[in-house]
Amino acid sequence: MQAMAVQHRVMTTDAQSARVLLVSANREEINMPVWPLGIACVAAAARQAGHDVTILDLIQHSDPLIALEKVIEECGPDVIGVSVRNIDDQCMRNTMFYLDDAKRIIAHCKKVSSAPVVLGGPGYSIFPESALRYLGADAGIPGEGEAAFPELAGLLKGGSRFTGIYPPVAKTAEMRPIVKNLDRFPLPEPSLIPTEAYAGSDFLMPVQTRRGCPFACSYCSTPVIEGRTVRSRSPEMVVSWLSDCVRSGIKKFYFVDNTFNLPESYALELCEAMIRARLNISWRCILYPCRLKKKLVEAMALAGCTEVSLGAESGSEQMLAALNKEFSPGDFRHAADLLARYRMRRNGFLLLGGPGETMQTVEESLRFADSLDLDALKITIGIRIYPNTELALLAARDCLIAPDEDLLRPRFYMAQGLEPGLSELVNTWKANRPNWIV
Numbered sequence: 353m354q355a356m357a358v359q360h361r362v363m364t365t366d367a368q369s370a371r372v373l374l375v376s377a378n379r380e381e382i383n384m385p386v387w388p389l390g391i392a393c394v395a396a397a398a399r400q401a402g403h404d405v406t407i408l409d410l411i412q413h414s415d416p417l418i419a420l421e422k423v424i425e426e427c428g429p430d431v432i433g434v435s436v437r438n439i440d441d442q443c444m445r446n447t448m449f450y451l452d453d454a455k456r457i458i459a460h461c462k463k464v465s466s467a468p469v470v471l472g473g474p475g476y477s478i479f480p481e482s483a484l485r486y487l488g489a490d491a492g493i494p495g496e497g498e499a500a501f502p503e504l505a506g507l508l509k510g511g512s513r514f515t516g517i518y519p520p521v522a523k524t525a526e527m528r529p530i531v532k533n534l535d536r537f538p539l540p541e542p543s544l545i546p547t548e549a550y551a552g553s554d555f556l557m558p559v560q561t562r563r564g565c566p567f568a569c570s571y572c573s574t575p576v577i578e579g580r581t582v583r584s585r586s587p588e589m590v591v592s593w594l595s596d597c598v599r600s601g602i603k604k605f606y607f608v609d610n611t612f613n614l615p616e617s618y619a620l621e622l623c624e625a626m627i628r629a630r631l632n633i634s635w636r637c638i639l640y641p642c643r644l645k646k647k648l649v650e651a652m653a654l655a656g657c658t659e660v661s662l663g664a665e666s667g668s669e670q671m672l673a674a675l676n677k678e679f680s681p682g683d684f685r686h687a688a689d690l691l692a693r694y695r696m697r698r699n700g701f702l703l704l705g706g707p708g709e710t711m712q713t714v715e716e717s718l719r720f721a722d723s724l725d726l727d728a729l730k731i732t733i734g735i736r737i738y739p740n741t742e743l744a745l746l747a748a749r750d751c752l753i754a755p756d757e758d759l760l761r762p763r764f765y766m767a768q769g770l771e772p773g774l775s776e777l778v779n780t781w782k783a784n785r786p787n788w789i790v
Contacts, residue, residue: 368402368506368509368510369402369403369404369506369509370403370404370429370430370431370505370506370508370509371403371404371427371428371429371430371431372398372403372404372405372406372429372430372432372433372505373405373406373407373408373423373424373427373431373432373467374394374395374398374406374407374408374432374433374434374435375391375407375408375410375420375433375434375435375457375461376388376407376408376409376410376411376435376437376545377410377434377435377436377437377453377454377457377473378410378411378435378436378437378438379410379411379416379453380411380437380438380441381411382441384554384556385411385549385550385555386437386558387545387547387550387555387557387558388409388411388435388437388545389540389558389559389560389608390435390437390472390473390474390497391407391409391433391435391472391545392407392540392544392545393497393498393537393539393540394433394435394472394497394498394501395407395540395544396498396537396538396539396540396541396544397498397499397501397502397537397538398501398502398505400537400538401502401503401506402502403502403505403506404427406423406426406427406429407544407545408420408423409545409546409549410457411549412546412548412549416453417456417460420457420460420461420464421460424461424464424465424467425464429465429467430467430505430508430509431467431468431470431504431505431508431509432461432465432467432468432469432470433469433471433472433497433501433505434454434457434458434461434469434470434472434473434489435471435472436450436451436454436471436472436473436475436476436483436487437473437474437475438450438474438475439451439475439479439483439760439762440736440762442732442736442762443732444733444734444736444764444766449761449762450475451483451486451487451760454487455486455487455488458487458488458489459488462488468490468491468508468515469489469490469491470489470490470492470501470504470505470508471483471484471487471489471491471492471493472493472494472497472501474577476492476494477494477495477576477577478573478576478738478739479739479758479759479760480492480494480517480522480523481517481523481758482758482760483760484517486760490515491504491514491515491516491517492516492517492518493517493518493522494517494522494523494528495522495525495528495529495530495577495578495579496528496529496530496531496563496578498531498537499529499531499537500518500519500522500529504518525575525576525577525579525740528579530563530564530579530581530583531563531583532583533583534563534584534585535585535586535589539585539589539590539593541596542557542596542597542600542602543600547602555604556604556605556606556635556636557597557604557605557606558606558608559590559593559594559605559606559607559608559635560607560608560609561584561585561590561607561609561618561622562582562583562584562585562609562610562611562618563578563579563582563583564578564579564580564581564582564583565578565580565610565611566580566582567611567640567676567678568676569675569676569677570674570675570676570741570742570743570746571675571703571706571735571736571738571741571742571743571765572738572741573738574610576738576739576740576741582614582615584615584618587618587621587622587625587626588625590622590625591622591625591626591629591631594626594629594631594633595629595631598631598632598633603632603633603634604633604634604635605633605634605635605636606635606636606637607636607637607638608638609637609638610638610640611638611639611640612637612638612639613639613640613644613648616643616645616648619648619652620647620651623648623651623652623654623655624651624655626655626656627651627654627655631655631656632656633656634656634657634658635655635656635657635658635659636657636658636659636660636661636697637657637660637661638660638661638662638663639660639661639662639687639691640663640679641662641663641664641679641683641684641686641687641688642678642679642683642687643683644683644686644687644690646690649690649691649693649694650694652694652696653694653695653696657696658697659696659697659698659699660691660696660697660698660699661699661701662684662687662688662691662698662699662700662701662726663700663701664681664684664700664701664702664717664720664721665677665702665703666702666703666704666706666713666717667681667684667702667716667717667718667719667720667721668681668713668716668717668720669681670708670713671706671708671709671713671717674706674707674708674709675703675706676742681720684724685723685724688700688724688726692725697727697728698724698726698727698728699726699727699728699729699730700721700724700726700728700729700730701729701730701732702717702718702721702729702731702732703732703735704717704731704732704733704734704774704778705733705734705735705764705765705766705767705770705771705774706735706743706765706767707743707746707750707765707767708767709767709770710767710770711770711773711774711777714770714774714777715777718777718778718781722781722785726787727787728787728788729785729787729788729789730789731778731782731788731789731790733766733774733775733778733790734764734765734766735764735765735766736762736763736764737752737753737759737763737764737765738759739758743765744759746765747763747765750768752765752766778790
């Protein structure tokens with residue numbers, strides 16, 4: 353079913369204006385601290401709608417509860433929004449479950465304030481009902497929040513006692529309202545959330561130019577979060593925002609679009625606009641390794657791209673088909689070789705242990721990855737099972753999970769009979785390859 357285009361009204365009257373506190377609950381820094389782009393976008397939209405917005409980024413505070421209490425005392429919010437970025441670290445061994453920290457944050461909000469607490473963020477959006485129950489918040493907005501949160505904040509300020517998922521139709525991913533015209537909402541000013549805590553040679557300012565993924569990879573939660581309809585910001589708006597960032601001193605960026613090269617015409621138009629603007633920046637992105645053309649890669653290089661993440665996931669034709677990938681090992685090799693010619697750093701990924709995986713397909717994938725001479729390779733053993741995915745159906749069929757299991761607590765797919773041999777084999781290969789990460 354096609355997701356509906358959102359038609360929420362924009363509120364501007366004083367009666368509908370609320371004092372809003374938006375809290376980024378993410379404190380994860382395993383790979384690198386991530387500037388909270390999503391909550392910054394919601395904050396910018398809420399300010400545009402006339403709300404008085406305060407933002408608290410908990411990654412910048414050593415004691416999150418003290419910081420939370422102080423900000424609540426200072427701003428006296430009518431509504432508190434809490435963004436949940438990750439549920440867990442997606443690692444099958446010694447899994448880190450992040451929701452207990454978020455639960456403590458929400459409980460403290462309720463202890464020191466009578467304001468209703470509204471959940472959002474990509475992690476929450478995968479589990480809208482079960483995460484809302486577990487975390488004990490009052491309401492939740494799965495999916496995009498730029499339109500829905502300002503509207504709900506106005507309703508709550510006006511005396512509504514709404515609880516549950518907002519809008520109520522959003523319980524299923526297929527029925528969640530989507531914003532077709534992304535230019536309708538502003539990209540956030542970097543000053544909304546100070547970047548000092550992220551300063552350093554590795555800091556990359558996240559940029560999102562597109563939302564939605566048309567692919568149906570068997571394990572992926574992105575269509576649940578963003579929908580399957582691809583929507584784009586205008587290249588002019590993106591380049592204008594990048595220029596503002598450059599003037600504020602930011603020169604390194606990470607395009608977090610799921611597939612930067614698709615649609616190809618848009619990617620090329622965006623790169624050409626960046627070249628004309630002479631931004632003098634460096635950036636990285638994520639490419640889908642299919643139908644990658646020299647013209648686009650050349651434009652990416654001229655626009656400042658220095659690093660690319662490529663999800664091979666497998667080097668086995670059999671496993672690529674099982675994961676619903678729409679490319680072959682040959683497509684991936686072509687993409688990797690083309691990027692190397694333009695001196696871009698290439699990061700690859702393997703997902704091992706999925707349905708149909710055998711030791712033979714694992715060895716095929718390892719040999720394939722080794723032959724590419726990538727700059728870095730991240731190997732994941734076992735695949736996190738998310739609800740409303742084909743992998744969840746297969747896991748239930750194979751009796752790895754119960755058919756009605758909500759999967760909030762991490763569960764992983766591992767093909768029968770592979771462990772412990774799979775881990776031992778991967779560690780043997782990794783021993784002489786320092787650029788491989790397991």
